[in-house]
Amino acid sequence: MRGLDVLDAGCAAGEHAAWLAEHGARTVALDASAAMVALARARLGQDARVLQADLGQPLPFDDASFDLVLSSLTLHYLEDWVPALREFARILRPRKRLVISTHHPYLTLDAVASYHAVAVVEEAWPGFGAEPVPVRFYHRPFERMLDDLAASGFRLTALREPQPTGEADARDPHLAERLRNRPQFLILDARRDD
Secondary structure, eight states, X not given: OTTOEEEEETOTTSHHHHHHHHTXXXXXXXXSOHHHHXXXXXXXXXXXXXXXXXXXXXXXXXXXXXXXXXXXXXXXGOSOOHHHHHHHHHHEEEEEEEEEEEEOTTTTGGGSSOTTSOEEEEEEEOSSSSSOEEEEEEEOOHHHHHHHHHHTTEEXXXXXXXXXXXXXXXXXXXXXXXXXXXXXXXEEEEEEOO
16 A cells, blocks of 8 residues: 555545555545544544545546545445446546445345346444434446446456455354355455556
């Protein structure tokens, strides 16, 4: 990371941006939520530049500004993620890297009528207050993910389906075993294709 210009796109409270800055990256973090931007600014101080920006809109950066764009568990909140992917391609330097983590299509398989469609999934997440929090995100099949990356100017270099670690086994062996057989997340590593 040392010496790289890195964008944390969808930074939430800034956990990844803090790690990037700690490892020597010149880090810019952005999020659409004013509350998350405030938390990230409080966490990062002068270690990173933090901005409020919507990934569905043109990003406030010059062409070829970054060596790496990281977007962790963010893009599945966009029904159409192609505008964001195209913006990432625009702001990345030639042959530089995009790393995305997103929901695995297997996670949302039972929540949609058709695996092959981009479809909204609505859930209520408990544990964040007195009432469950309504959450809306999108199921996207593998084929669509890869086609959208290619159409946006990226070449896939790696696809990872993370497995639970030994620590996960120690904490909750039943959950770890379920996650081994029903993956929830996916990591796509791509390069700007020029």
